[in-house]
Amino acid sequence: MSNFRVSLEKDNLVFSAAHFITFNGDVCESLHGHNYRVKCEVVGPLDENGYVVDFIALRDSLTEIVGGLDHHVLLPTNHPMISVSEDGDEVLVTFREKRWIFPADNCVLLPIANTTAELMAEFIGQQLKDRTRDKFGDSIKKLIVAVDENRGQWGIADLDW
DSSP, X not given: OOOEEEEEOOTTOEEEEEEOOEETTTEEOOOEEEEEEEEEEEEEOOOTTSSSSOHHHHHHHXXXXXXXXXXXXXXXXXXXXXXXXXXXXXXXXXXXXXEEEEEGGGEEEESSSSOOHHHHHHHHHHHHHHHHHHHHTTOOOEEEEEXXXXXXXXXXXXXXX
């Protein structure tokens, strides 16, 4: 049986967000922002209609996920050295002696270890799988999601369906 691939890359699959990452074990960069772009591919056999998935359903689900990240501070909740806690209308974030306080409604708390493009791609991919599994069924083989943080710097997650 042949597998086919559909690719979705649209001008509206973008989001602007602030974040910071850690690297080299214990270095924490300054808070900054990006204009991220997102694209995805779905791999699988053709269905009875002759397509892998419904482009409209894929587009609408991905647009909704991307929209939920737009104009927010993205914070990792599974980092071993970054503490993120909600206190009423505020989110307190600490890394060693650094401390940030953000309005809670300006934040998206992500269940990832670091807000890298790669881990955000995996998060978006998992969200997309969760939202579309009922629509697309179990015949899909792979979902590939890519997040571009700086015009040509893509983090890519290749997820089994």
